[in-house]
Amino acid sequence: MPSFDLFLGPNGWGKPLLSAALMTVALSLSGLAVGALFGAVLAHARIGGGLVLRSLADAVTTILRGVPDLLVIYLFYFGGSGLLSWAGHAAGYDGFIGLPVFLTGTLALGVVSAAYQAEVFRGAFNAIPRGQIEAARAAGMRNVLMFRRILVPQVLRHALPGLGNVWQLILKDSALISVIGLVELLRAAQIGAGSTRQPFLFYSAALVLYLVITSVSGQVFRWAETRSLRPFRRA
Amino acid sequence: MDFAFLQTTLLTLLGGLPLTLELAVSSILLGGGGALMLTLMQASGSLLLSAPARAYVFVFRGTPLLIQLFMIYYGLGQFRPTLQELGLWSFFRDPYWCAVLAMAMNTAAYASEIIRGGLGSVPPGALEAATACGMRPLLRLRRVILPLAIRQALPAYSNELILMVKATSLASIITMMEVTGLASKMIAETYRSIEIFACAGLIYLALTLILTRAVLLLEWRLSTTRKNGTPA
Amino acid sequence: MMATTRPPLALHIAPPTQRRPKPVEKIALVKLRKSFGLIEVLKGVSLKANEGDVVSILGSSGSGKSTLLRCVNFLETPDSGDVILCGEHVRMRQRSDGRSVPADPAQLTRVRTRAAMVFQSFNLWSHRTILENVIEAPVHVQGRPRKDCVEEAEALLDKVGLAAKRHDYPAVLSGGQQQRAAIARALATHPEVLLFDEPTSALDPELVGEVLKVMRGLAEEGRTMLVVTHEMGFARHVSTRTLFLHQGLVEEEGPSEEMFAHPRTDRFRQFIKRAQP
Ligand SMILES: Nc1ncnc2c1ncn2[C@@H]1O[C@H](COP(=O)(O)OP(=O)(O)OP(=O)(O)O)[C@@H](O)[C@H]1O
Numbered sequence: 001m002p003s004f005d006l007f008l009g010p011n012g013w014g015k016p017l018l019s020a021a022l023m024t025v026a027l028s029l030s031g032l033a034v035g036a037l038f039g040a041v042l043a044h045a046r047i048g049g050g051l052v053l054r055s056l057a058d059a060v061t062t063i064l065r066g067v068p069d070l071l072v073i074y075l076f077y078f079g080g081s082g083l084l085s086w087a088g089h090a091a092g093y094d095g096f097i098g099l100p101v102f103l104t105g106t107l108a109l110g111v112v113s114a115a116y117q118a119e120v121f122r123g124a125f126n127a128i129p130r131g132q133i134e135a136a137r138a139a140g141m142r143n144v145l146m147f148r149r150i151l152v153p154q155v156l157r158h159a160l161p162g163l164g165n166v167w168q169l170i171l172k173d174s175a176l177i178s179v180i181g182l183v184e185l186l187r188a189a190q191i192g193a194g195s196t197r198q199p200f201l202f203y204s205a206a207l208v209l210y211l212v213i214t215s216v217s218g219q220v221f222r223w224a225e226t227r228s229l230r231p232f233r234r235a
Numbered sequence: 236m237d238f239a240f241l242q243t244t245l246l247t248l249l250g251g252l253p254l255t256l257e258l259a260v261s262s263i264l265l266g267g268g269g270a271l272m273l274t275l276m277q278a279s280g281s282l283l284l285s286a287p288a289r290a291y292v293f294v295f296r297g298t299p300l301l302i303q304l305f306m307i308y309y310g311l312g313q314f315r316p317t318l319q320e321l322g323l324w325s326f327f328r329d330p331y332w333c334a335v336l337a338m339a340m341n342t343a344a345y346a347s348e349i350i351r352g353g354l355g356s357v358p359p360g361a362l363e364a365a366t367a368c369g370m371r372p373l374l375r376l377r378r379v380i381l382p383l384a385i386r387q388a389l390p391a392y393s394n395e396l397i398l399m400v401k402a403t404s405l406a407s408i409i410t411m412m413e414v415t416g417l418a419s420k421m422i423a424e425t426y427r428s429i430e431i432f433a434c435a436g437l438i439y440l441a442l443t444l445i446l447t448r449a450v451l452l453l454e455w456r457l458s459t460t461r462k463n464g465t466p467a
Numbered sequence: 468m469m470a471t472t473r474p475p476l477a478l479h480i481a482p483p484t485q486r487r488p489k490p491v492e493k494i495a496l497v498k499l500r501k502s503f504g505l506i507e508v509l510k511g512v513s514l515k516a517n518e519g520d521v522v523s524i525l526g527s528s529g530s531g532k533s534t535l536l537r538c539v540n541f542l543e544t545p546d547s548g549d550v551i552l553c554g555e556h557v558r559m560r561q562r563s564d565g566r567s568v569p570a571d572p573a574q575l576t577r578v579r580t581r582a583a584m585v586f587q588s589f590n591l592w593s594h595r596t597i598l599e600n601v602i603e604a605p606v607h608v609q610g611r612p613r614k615d616c617v618e619e620a621e622a623l624l625d626k627v628g629l630a631a632k633r634h635d636y637p638a639v640l641s642g643g644q645q646q647r648a649a650i651a652r653a654l655a656t657h658p659e660v661l662l663f664d665e666p667t668s669a670l671d672p673e674l675v676g677e678v679l680k681v682m683r684g685l686a687e688e689g690r691t692m693l694v695v696t697h698e699m700g701f702a703r704h705v706s707t708r709t710l711f712l713h714q715g716l717v718e719e720e721g722p723s724e725e726m727f728a729h730p731r732t733d734r735f736r737q738f739i740k741r742a743q744p
């Protein structure tokens with residue numbers, strides 16, 4: 001079978017594809033983390049902000065939900081690089097300075113997922129009974145302590161199912177980062193397809209790897225969900 | 236701010252709007268038909284039909300749309316001679332049709348899950364009441380099940396519609412010059428990414444806003460929690 | 468409802484024995500058996516109801532009351548036994564997997580429009596207004612002209628006290644109002660038999676009265692009704708006959724007042740004692 005050697009032979013494409021798959025996971029994870037940060041800020045503005053902050057957060061959410069992710073990626077790539085080049089120009093260096101693609105990808109994925117994450121956090125926060133916050137105050141907890149001991153653990157627990165959905169979204173969105181040249185799974189498949197002229201084979205391989213990643217991580221999220229529900233179940 | 240540039244940019248980008256709309260509408264319609272078929276297959280009770288439908292949904296929901304698009308546009312190129320023999324090559328060579336096909340197949344998977352959720356939400360009591368007053372299965376489907384399921388599924392489906400409008404931008408990656416295609420071309424030429432992003436973003440925002448409003452209006456029309464429905 | 472004025476031409480006065488019409492049998496259930504999996508829920512239950520009979524079906528939870536009622540309009544299919552509705556025997560056939568099913572879909576539809584059901588949880592169609600709920604079956608199942616159905620439905624809604632609510636959706640009505648609407652819906656197909664499965668059990672206590680009042684009105688009109696209920700007052704004073712089920716068998720049955728005044732079995736005595744402390 002010729003495709004056996006093609007992937008598993010000594011110079012086969014198996015290893016580059018697998019490491020590209022790892023890149024996809026790494027990129028998505030960092031996108032998730034950055035998005036959680038942005039999302040938490042957005043959620044905070046929407047829950048506790050004044051009128052101005054709230055409307056601003058609403059506007060950002062509307063924009064992020066209405067504009068294609070690809071455009072946001074272009075904005076970060078070309079905009080960020082443009083900014084860098086402009087700074088470089090001011091410092092006396094002439095020419096184009098590209099922003100590191102992993103950083104761009106992480107930022108872009110974080111931003112496009114922020115709106116969804118904010119919604120997840122907000123819902124999770126609202127699911128906490130108000131009485132618990134009052135109880136924490138009555139027990140003399142100050143803001144930071146209450147945030148750390150009472151709010152964060154519960155918000156995370158309530159947010160898990162929603163975060164699982166966002167994670168799947170980010171994983172699939174990460175394929176878009178291939179357009180700015182980051183060698184993640186799709187880009188690696190493209191390269192393999194180009195140099196062997198067997199595009200169907202390579203895209204199929206990538207497809208299978210994506211399926212493995214999404215279903216395994218989906219399983220992990222489900223497992224985490226059941227675990228996090230443990231304290232609520234009676235024996 | 237360079238208003239003249241903004242204006243020419245907006246006008247140029249608007250030139251891509253018809254293509255964006257065409258892509259969205261044809262893939263949504265095709266995908267809707269596919270979703271119905273998938274739902275029927277899954278509900279058929281025959282493993283021979285439901286297993287492939289489930290596998291289809293699993294694959295299309297578990298992988299990025301972009302790779303599905305590449306699979307169809309580039310991947311099938313590997314079978315060019317066969318496709319030529321079958322007379323299908325002119326279809327698969329055309330980026331427009333490949334984009335429509337990929338998006339339709341993708342949205343069919345998501346929409347079928349949405350329909351399934353809607354059907355699952357129909358209260359058994361409503362069905363029982365329909366049976367008890369003598370409705371046969373088809374009448375029951377038409378008068379009770381579908382109307383209830385559609386109302387339940389509408390918000391999720393409206394989300395999916397918006398995602399599809401946004402997904403048309405991927406067609407630019409396989410050379411289609413719709414709004415995002417024109418925008419990325421302009422960005423690459425002028426490096427004025429922020430202005431161009433703003434103009435393109437404006438167009439998409441307007442589109443999604445109109446779509447959201449339209450669905451909200453429909454939801455309100457179909458709403459069953461307000462007092463005084465329109466007299467029969 | 469019947470023509471009461473006759474031209475004075477009728478010189479011939481019927482002898483007293485003939486003035487009392489022979490009772491018309493509306494429902495006959497003969498030795499119904501029904502199992503779910505391994506548990507046998509009905510173990511050969513028979514029941515007869517003539518025109519104008521109001522039969523209360525009592526029994527503790529799980530005794531098979533709902534199952535019996537649902538066998539009348541084939542929401543459950545009995546494993547064996549006969550269902551005779553208005554003199555028409557519902558024909559059954561054996562499916563390939565051994566289960567028996569009604570043989571003739573047209574007959575099944577006929578049976579179901581003859582025996583209308585009112586459910587514990589109302590089961591109004593939430594996507595249609597009250598009026599639309601009422602005209603749904605007459606228009607779409609019986610194929611009657613919409614205009615007539617609307618007129619009739621408005622009269623029915625007036626009768627149950629819901630004329631003002633006819634263009635509202637069920638969601639904005641109280642439980643008692645929803646159940647009254649469901650009764651109007653049941654009446655709209657001109658059923659010969661009304662089946663009630665605990666029509667007041669899902670209602671707040673203060674709403675039970677309004678539904679019972681409508682049901683008493685129907686009983687006084689001479690409608691044939693089978694009523695599964697926990698309302699002892701209704702069973703004793705409104706229904707003509709009572710049937711007490713225990714573990715899938717008829718433990719005791721008879722005229723209601725008499726049965727409540729002089730229960731014959733210990734189980735029924737215990738049952739009414741527990742229900743009315
Ligand atoms: N569809 C079904 N599948 C399996 N078991 C059932 C089904 N319907 C009823 N049963 C079982 O049959 C038995 C009798 O049920 P039924 O609903 O007739 O009781 P009931 O007398 O109406 O009780 P209740 O007063 O609680 O309504 C119960 O043990 C119930 O669990």
Ligand SMILES: [Mg+2]
Pocket residue numbers: 532533534664665
């Ligand atoms: Mg019951």
